[in-house]
Amino acid sequence: MSDIGSSGGAKQGGESLLFLTDEQLRKGIEAMFFAYRAFTSDPDRILENYEYGRAHHRAIHFINRQPGLTVNTLLTLLGVTKQSLNRVLRSLVEDGLVEARVGKTDKRERNLYLTQKGAMLERELSEAQRSRMRAAYRAAGPSAVAGFRQVLEAMMDPELRKFYNAMKDGAA
Amino acid sequence: MSDIGSSGGAKQGGESLLFLTDEQLRKGIEAMFFAYRAFTSDPDRILENYEYGRAHHRAIHFINRQPGLTVNTLLTLLGVTKQSLNRVLRSLVEDGLVEARVGKTDKRERNLYLTQKGAMLERELSEAQRSRMRAAYRAAGPSAVAGFRQVLEAMMDPELRKFYNAMKDGAA
DNA sequence: CTTGGAAAGTCAACATCGCTGACATAATAT
DNA sequence: ATATTATGTCAGCGATGTTGACTTTCCAAG
Numbered sequence: 561m562s563d564i565g566s567s568g569g570a571k572q573g574g575e576s577l578l579f580l581t582d583e584q585l586r587k588g589i590e591a592m593f594f595a596y597r598a599f600t601s602d603p604d605r606i607l608e609n610y611e612y613g614r615a616h617h618r619a620i621h622f623i624n625r626q627p628g629l630t631v632n633t634l635l636t637l638l639g640v641t642k643q644s645l646n647r648v649l650r651s652l653v654e655d656g657l658v659e660a661r662v663g664k665t666d667k668r669e670r671n672l673y674l675t676q677k678g679a680m681l682e683r684e685l686s687e688a689q690r691s692r693m694r695a696a697y698r699a700a701g702p703s704a705v706a707g708f709r710q711v712l713e714a715m716m717d718p719e720l721r722k723f724y725n726a727m728k729d730g731a732a
Numbered sequence: 733m734s735d736i737g738s739s740g741g742a743k744q745g746g747e748s749l750l751f752l753t754d755e756q757l758r759k760g761i762e763a764m765f766f767a768y769r770a771f772t773s774d775p776d777r778i779l780e781n782y783e784y785g786r787a788h789h790r791a792i793h794f795i796n797r798q799p800g801l802t803v804n805t806l807l808t809l810l811g812v813t814k815q816s817l818n819r820v821l822r823s824l825v826e827d828g829l830v831e832a833r834v835g836k837t838d839k840r841e842r843n844l845y846l847t848q849k850g851a852m853l854e855r856e857l858s859e860a861q862r863s864r865m866r867a868a869y870r871a872a873g874p875s876a877v878a879g880f881r882q883v884l885e886a887m888m889d890p891e892l893r894k895f896y897n898a899m900k901d902g903a904a
Numbered sequence: 905c906t907t908g909g910a911a912a913g914t915c916a917a918c919a920t921c922g923c924t925g926a927c928a929t930a931a932t933a934t
Numbered sequence: 935a936t937a938t939t940a941t942g943t944c945a946g947c948g949a950t951g952t953t954g955a956c957t958t959t960c961c962a963a964g
Binding site: 585586590591621692693703706711720 | 760762797866868873876878880884886895899
Binding site: 668 | 910911912913914915
């Protein structure tokens, strides 16, 4: 019953609140589900040819975006345990895709960088993903893209939103 | 080099194409990643109290949205193998959350329905998710929501977009 | 200079949830 | 009658997440 409240109340609010009915919200949930599935399918298909999975892709993505970031920062961005990340990171370092340099100020820290080989895989993976994103952006148009970004940002957990906003976006 | 093409070209296109730079696209990728993580975290937290996982949630969601749908349809919507779905579906039926009625026209088919118990869990899970979605919608505003939905829809694989559009959205 | 704590790495065990392959059953369709 | 379809099931495997325990390294504070 408690979830009916906001739904039943929506129609009273006039046009500006109509989109907050439960069915509209459920439709948004489905949109996220289907879109995210498509969004990950392209890199997944590529990764089948390697011995890597989605976890490797995510690590590679953020190392590329913030060269030199520490393991701890990467842990926060990915939201997994160090044991889980370690497994992934070790194979990437062993295979020569990622370089872990001992920190110069704090020697306990490791600063992570993509090697040339790592950067190549990153481009292959992200190009697949960017290609779908680009097509969707073109189909939807600039103002839709702005709205898309606004809603996604509002949906994030506050702590990660900080990290998100701290990243380059080429809009400046 | 091939992924530079569209990026380098973006600046030539004037204001309307500026959002297609590689960095803008990567930022969109990150937005999807962080938002999706938040989006799934609420129901995941609830599911820890039960013996169910994300897969159960997804099945419950679609059975609720299309009561009476067949196993095959659900398979398509979820994009998993029947072996994977069967494991999930069996536990839901055994625990009395889902009812599988033999089809009346084709007796090979099973039509799936939520029981009262299943509907209760569905509401608990989806309320958590809708609550976050509602807050994001409110924060971003109606026109942002329209754009959000447009981009996500454009991102889907065509076959699933059909299913997506066939679902109730309360907009009619 | 010793010591406490932080950063990182590692080992073991386990759960979830994908997958493939093989096979059984029941019922429709030809 | 036979082929095909929808479903269910068993076995095994792989990727990725988890907790818990422990070690090593190293900065920093007493």
